[in-house]
Amino acid sequence: MKKILIVFGIALTIIACKTEDKKTEIQDVEKEAVVYTSIGEEITADAAKSASDMAEAYKSMHVGDTINAKMIGKVDEVCQSKGCWMKVNLEDGNQIMVKFKDYGFFMPKDIAGKEIVINGKAYVNEVPVDELQHYAEDAGKSAEEIAAITEPKVTFSFEADGVLLKGE
CATH class of the missing domain: 1.20.5 (Single alpha-helices involved in coiled-coils or other helix-helix interfaces)
Structure with missing residues (x-):
């Protein structure tokens, strides 16, 4: 025992x-x-879709469709004029053109490659030639590259009301 x-x-x-x-x-x-810097409206990272999940959502949308969304992604490019737009990688070869609600806030110009969480409205948009040329100019493209833009483009777009920028 x-x-x-x-x-x-x-x-x-x-x-x-x-x-x-x-x-x-x-x-x-x-x-x-994870520590984030909040820009625009206060949001949280809770329930944010991954970039690949968001890419699938965009594939089922057509020009004019809009959905409320929150996603995590990496910044590919930011407006070098004043930070008034950014492009976010969808991990499937596509990008999202992100603008900010009512131009109420801007992003730092040096955040390419950084992780962000965006909240707002995702939509599919047909962007006219003059607007595409304006974005190319903001991005610092050459006159030849800007002149080569001659066709409107269907883009995945996002109007963000709040952004979380991942800290280091």
């Missing part, structure tokens, strides 16, 4: 030690919270 109690005691001690290790791992993960 003593042997059974000793074996039982050792088993409980081992189990208790393993449980403690798991608690430490969970606490370490919780310490690694």
Whole structure:
């Protein structure tokens, strides 16, 4: 009987030690919270779609369709004039042209490659030639590149009311 109690005691001690290790791992993960800088309206990163999920949503949309959306993505490009638009990578070879609601806020010009969360309205838009040329000029493209834009383009667009910029 003593042997059974000793074996039982050792088993409980081992189990208790393993449980403690798991608690430490969970606490370490919780310490690694992501820090964001909020721009525009206050939003949270909760329930944000991935760029690939958003790409699938855009594929089912047509010119004129609009949906409320929140997504996480990486910035490809920002307006170098004043930060009034940005392009976000959809991870499928497409980009989203993001503008800001009522031009109520602008983005820093040096955030290409940074992770962001955007909240607002996703839509499919046909952009006229003059607007495409204006964006190319804002992006610092050459006169030849701007002159080469001669056709309107169907784009995936987004009107953001709030942006979270991931900290470092």
